[in-house]
Amino acid sequence: MGIPKLTSTKYKGIGFYKDKIKGKVYIGTYRINGKLYRKIVGYENDEYRTNEKIAFLKKEEFKEKILKGTSSTKKKLFFKDIWQEYITHLRNSQYCSNKTIETKVSTYNVHYKPIFDNLNISKITNYQIQQFANNCLKTKAPKSVLNYVSDLSAFFNYAIRYKLINENPAKNIDLPKFDNERVYPLTVEESKKLFNTILNYHEELYRGVFTFLLQGRRKEEVLNITWDMIDLEKKEYTIRYEENKARKNMTYLMNDELYDILINIEDKEGYVFKSPKTKGKLENIRHAWKRIKFTAGIEKDMTIHELRHLLGYTLLNEANQTEEVTAAVLGQTTKKATKRYAKVRQNVAALGLKKAFDYLKE
Template identity: 30%
Template sequence: MEKSSNLTNLKGIKKNPKVKSKKFTGVYSQNIITNGRKDVMFYFNFKDKNDLNIKGLPKLRWIKVGKKSEGISLEIANRQRNSQISEMNNGKDITLVSIKKKNKDVLRFQTLAERYFVDKRITKERMSRYNIHIKPLFGNMDCFNITKKQVKEFLYKYSEKAAPATVNAVRETMTAIFNHSIKEYELNRINPCVGIPRLKTDNERERYLSTEEIKLLLDVVSHNKLIWLTVRLCLCTGARITSVINIQKKDLNFINGVVTIKNFKTNSTYRGFLPTDLVEFLKDYTKDMKLNEYVLAITEGKKPTFPNIRWRLKPILDDLFNQELEKDDRKNRVVIHTFRHTFASHLAINGTPIFTVQKLLDHSKIDQTLRYAKLSPNSGQDNVEQLYR
């Protein structure tokens, strides 16, 4: 009975600390009790290059080798440590002592995606693109194990069933997710998407509204102030619809005819300009609004949404401009985004310098704006006429 009592008491004793070996680097011993007898457990540690922490640095890995009662000694623990490190340095995954990475230790691509979505306040459209196309294959993978070859094979297979523009959008989403963690969270790896070329596309919207079509549209929607104002703001600023519906009264500068616009793609703001007649209309339209109220609010005090605007405007656009066109005819169908294309196209037609068009559209790269250069009246014809004379 006395022996049993002593064993019970031993269970409540705190574990003894690990003692560092004076003879061998990274080798430790710990006094323990095995079946009521004093024993020694041996360990070693090392920095595991195959298992990186959230900053991309090797984790300190502890390995339990065995007990003295099992024939293990400091020398044996040291030999196993050296063998482990040799395997690791030769580029092999460490399996000698069956190291199993716990799920909580793996930095999954899903974690990188969630950081990106939260920090950048990404639109539901882009989140949906990730959840549908990327997450099923890469979401649960260790981000350090995703290779360029895997990404290329994924995009190639995906291109067999999706349009080039959609494939490019998926590629850009993966690239952005990796770049965000590399820049903001010190992720120590090369973006596997770097060097993978975009697919050539031939479905950029070419349709823009003529002056006569703009007048027709404004006349048709003139009975609905909200829709009329939506169309005017889109056509006068060239902003994306997401930016337009987020304009608040405090963003309007009636004195200078300027509106502050939020670019949700870059999480920044820029200035748009309003013609005098629209400024006067807005003064009256927003006179009873509070500064934080949304100009295009459908319900007082509530933020407008794209579906609410689209539901009201799409049938009108289809009736006026999309008769007899296929539903997937991206080049020729008039949609809400056509207003942005119309804004840029008419600027170019009126001779606005391409760099000014870039600034007004808030394009980060001039390449995005150069598509409108061909519409400029000084597109080169006059210069060719004057050659060799």
Template identity: 35%
Template sequence: MSIDYKNNKYRFRVAKNGIIYTRIYISNKKISENDVKHKKWPRDVINAHKDFEVSITRNEIGKKENMLFNNLAQLVLDEHVRPNLRPNTESFYITSYNKHILGYFGGISLNKIDSIDIQKFVNNISKTLKASTVRQIYAVLSSTFNKAIDWKIIKENPCRNITLPKIENKNYSELLSTEEISKLMEVIENEPELYKIIFSIALYCGLRQGEILGLTVADIDLENGYIDVNKQYVSHYKKGKVYHEIAMPKTENSIRKVYMPSAVSKMLDEFISNKKVLNIKPEKQYLFINPKTQKIYDHNAVYRRFKKMTKIIGLDNLTFHDLRHLQATMMLHSGANVLVVAKRLGDTIDTVSDTYLHAIEKVEKESVNQLQEFINDNIRTN
């Protein structure tokens, strides 16, 4: 808990369960610079802070629309986010509340927050944050008000008719040149076996990093040539600590069979055969286990190795997730239809169509040219 003084206003801050509540208080009592320096607050300020702290401790969340936003945020966190959503989502809610939302809306009653206030908030954070981040924070804010509607605390969501910053579609067709892709493939071939396989699965099969690290020997069907994607390895932060766990895939579409190129199948066949020689406990059948710790390799270890590898060939800006995008783009350019690519990536057709618009347009143009050639060669006109 703390009291700060600035611009003739006091700011109270009280932490509970990872949420920092704030309240602005104005006192009629004059205070000297020396008192501010030594935090000698007027008695009414101290009493108001104590009352605020007690109200937070007792979960006195107010009545209906008179409830302060910070009390609604706590209620949403306790009764909706923690019981129903994943730890990573909980962490993002807490970060969004503490870093952005509560400082702006925390001490305001719900009945005093209108659409124009939401628009001003969005415009304000858009000055310093990426459009994608702004949209994610806005989603948390809107979801919070939606729960208030579900619980009959308010009647309307003020997050309506809000203009959000546009996200520019990245042209994945121009992510790497043909020469750069060749260099990438070559440098992957020279990686140590474990990292070579991880990077190859990402590039040639389009799996997400968590999906790759969560693979077990049983998930590799060498006879039929596919990878059974049915879980993922995730990391999340809670109370300053990093936790790892095996979780369900990102979406229902993410549960899928991904067929492997023969080169990847051969690598995995040899890798699994070698693993059987190692003294790995039966219950530790995950593919990418560190023999020293008997734990799955950490996301950060894979990231560091990837960045070290791409730096060698001058592709410092390439991310691990870009391998997935490259895989999709190469498939589209090779003639695969959108449905096949979407199924392979575990995405929806709409997502693939929006994400790889440039590649699809190029393939479509080529298809039209092929259609014209077919007409010219096979259909006689009078």
């Protein structure tokens, strides 16, 4: 859990937030050799009756210990402590989306915490990581275990970067080979039937959500979009860097089908697609997806994410669009795709999307 928003004090690097039991919780913030440190340095109700001045002195003491190489954090590099520091780093750096960070936190709570929490990270061995992976493979798919090991490797790379350890124990872990490619499951006629079912679906809320997904957007991008990211005058919308995989703001032109839906939504405050019950963010669209597939007569196993595959397949194979245009429409984020995307203008991508829509409407 991240540190709440702090109230500043007159002492440099000292802020606080209020806790019902501990009173003011003082946080010391300082930077050494480019590394940002943030540490709880005392509570209003602790044995020292810490105030702003005492908090400042404690902060300076911790800072001095680190400079001298005698900080206790150098001696007790427990996995649980460095992991929390790592997650705070990711949140502050905005390197990962909120969803990605929450996934890492969930993986930690379920899989890492019971095994590694109280281990010194400098003592964790390659053999221990291999055993961890082997045990996970007993109940989890190889792709999931690969993700767990990859996240561990990124964590240990963070520790190496700040000279907490010298080697990454999560490197060269043996995992079974697997084919992660999934063949697009629908025929052309089935694709057209599903496409037109979405455009004409009787539930207005979900017609809007799934028409937006047909623009090539990912589910969380659509569910997290708010009205300040929509420009109806210019007929464009922006997926902010916090929500997309490109880690930068991505602006797209909206087609007529999407524009007609958005212009007719009465409540243009907050989330574009609101939960009918809470009026907040719409969280679950799986049941609506089942209803749409049933209406379209689609019995094959097909995930919501595969609407992107439907669009990509149509762009490349039926609408005769280039890989560059397809990458631009889908907002793909590999280095190769990103390089291509930069060369494709918004209106060219929008034209490609129109051709795909025109083909699927036939």
